[in-house]
Amino acid sequence: MAFPMLRSTVTLAPNATRGMATLKDIETRLKSVKNIRKITSSMKMVSAAKYARAERALKPARVYGTGAESLYTKNEFESGEDKLIVAISSDRGLCGGVHSGLGKAIKAAHAEKPITKTIIVGDKAKAILQRTMGDTFLATFNNVGKKPASFTDAINVAEEVLSHEADTVDIVYNKFINVVSYDSTTKPIPGVASIEANDAIYNYDEVDSEVLKCYQEFTLANIVYHSIREQECSEQSARMNAMENATRNAGEMIDKLTLAYNRTRQAVITRELIEIISGANALE
């Protein structure tokens, strides 16, 4: 015996039952992920273009950089105790592990032997090192990374470095290996005092303090320039890869969400139909 149930055939709005997302929610999510995919895809293309340019600029910079450090590589100069660390990063993120790798290397060195002097190039490194090594900052540079570095930028950094006393200057940056890999590297540069103290320098004829100081200044600027270029190249390639991954992940999410959306849509329609039909049945 069926109860004649009077039921109004109002279509119930799909409500969140049992934690299942409503159609509206999925729709909003789908739209936002599609936007994200567009953004990451265009960021990837921009990075790819910048990377191509950075790699081209890196070639001569490498020739120049290795030439500049030839004096230090061909002769064994002792690194002094008093170290000044120059961290080369940039202001912009979304580039994978580039900045955090640098931070890790510096923190490890600090744990091994406390560092008292640092010069930071780029806001990202500054943010990473602020908490633990904030009191060691002698100078920080920002506005780094928007445009490719010029030699003048390297000169400014070198001038700042030379205005502080130190036995050795360690430049920490990410060396570019290839499109998919880079590595954080530390390049030690002995200071004038340590060079003069070393016998090897006397093999070089006619070298006095004046010449050595001038040489050191120019060489440091060159080495800094080379390091900045390597860092730029590493960063752009890392950003390119990160954005590529992000785009791919976004694509996968969109596929999953689209399936969920269609399932939910069909479920809603089916539910409405059931209600209508059962309502109609009840009226008969």
Next chain:
Amino acid sequence: YQRRVREAVVSTQSTGSSGINAEYGQVDIPSTTGHFGILPNHVPTIAILLPGVVSITTEAGDIQKFFVSSGTATIHADSTVQILAEEICDVADIDGNAARAALEASKSKLASASSEADKAAAQIEVDVYEGMVAVA
């Protein structure tokens, strides 16, 4: 006595051109300690370059001349030479008239410079253009 040649790396930042990296017979450089020539087995030294001409003679006898604005030169015990110039250009590319005009402009800048830094910068310009005019 075997003549051993060595590498010279001559490169520059400004134009981004890649270094000229090869083997040479003799390299002449203008330095603060005088204009001297470097042959294989030259005594190791480091030198600061003045504005002037670096001329590179290959083993075959061809001579390449470059005007450099400043830089450093390093000669190692193994007969390799690294010459790093701040700005570089082929001597053939120097336009005498443009160089003279620039020299006049920089001289007047030197005369009107007030602070020590400005004077030093203007003096450097004058030196470079004087060097260029001498070569053009």
